[in-house]
Amino acid sequence: MSDILRTFVYNQHPARVTFGRGSIARVGEEADKLGLKRVIVLSTPPQAAAAEQVSKQLADRRTHTFSGAVMHTPVEVTEAALTLVREHRADGLVAFGGGSTIGLSRALALRTDLPQIAIPTTYAGSEMTPILGEAAAGRKVTLRSPKVLPEVVIYDVDLTMSLPPSLSATSGINAIAHAVEALYAEDRNPVVDHLALDAIAAMSGALPRISADSLDQGARTEALYGAWLCGMCLGSVGMALHHKLCHALGGAFDLPHAETHTVILPHALAYNASAVPDVIARLKTVLAADNPSHALFELAGRVGAPRSLEALGMPIEGIEKATNLVLSSPYANPRQPERDSIRRLLHRAYSGLPPVSD
Structure with missing residues (x-):
């Protein structure tokens, strides 16, 4: 068991x-x-x-x-x-x-x-x-x-159906972030695990189809179903580093909500990867990829979503402020937030570089 x-x-x-x-x-x-x-x-x-x-x-x-x-x-x-x-x-x-x-x-x-x-x-x-x-x-x-x-x-x-592909992409990856983080939340449970994996599969499969044809009713239905499940995941368990980063960035610099989640998700997952090998193994299957954090980074690129905080209007000098906000009142997370590592994470996210496991 x-x-x-x-x-x-x-x-x-x-x-x-x-x-x-x-x-x-x-x-x-x-x-x-x-x-x-x-x-x-x-x-x-x-x-x-x-x-x-x-x-x-x-x-x-x-x-x-x-x-x-x-x-x-x-x-x-x-x-x-x-x-x-x-x-x-x-x-x-x-x-x-x-x-x-x-x-x-x-x-x-x-x-x-x-x-x-x-x-x-x-x-x-x-x-x-x-x-x-x-x-x-x-x-x-x-x-x-x-x-x-x-x-x-x-x-x-x-x-x-009229939601532009660009907004569909960021909104959808924002939803995926809720499900991914639910898999390693402090109060995770097997019910939410099943919901999260189903949600990630539905949304990650639907978004490229919507990007190719925004009037694809089947893809739109799967995406909305996935969004529902992602919301249920977020509502059932606590939040961790990904959401803390996004809340700090959004509140301090008035960055767009869904776009910020889209940029941060691959980096937050890579940061936690070494602490949650079981989650990474399940995401490898769902995303059909050897490196789930890279797969999510590539998904954002494939659907035309932003991949850098710089593109969202964040000033580079804000990295230190964001790091301080994250460390001042951290959320429960499988890996302890460390100043140098969080700063490096934010620098890569600012520059639009692929995520790395620190």
């Missing part, structure tokens, strides 16, 4: 999930199940028109839209949305969009305990987690609370 089967804890989070093409048509029915009468529909500015269409599907209710969601869930944006929620005495939230919008909805739910319907249009996966990251004063802080979990998640493949 393997050690992981001897003793473990598995947390299953409640959520109603509806998956399939055209499932957004059920948003009114789902709102009825929750008894919602006064709904705030949330989106980012570019998706304001689409959010208005969602409002029309809730026409028998009093609806208002807030289209100011932005990356990293800044507290000041949450406070602006909260004013609207209180002004209209909203009894529910509908989040239409990617991680930025769903993050705003979750931040509002934390403060109000209002029920949420999440309608993801990317592969972020955060809708399946009790984790909220908020930016304030140049730092991104994360917390866990069951209050931020949406009551309903609607996965409509049709809503992802």
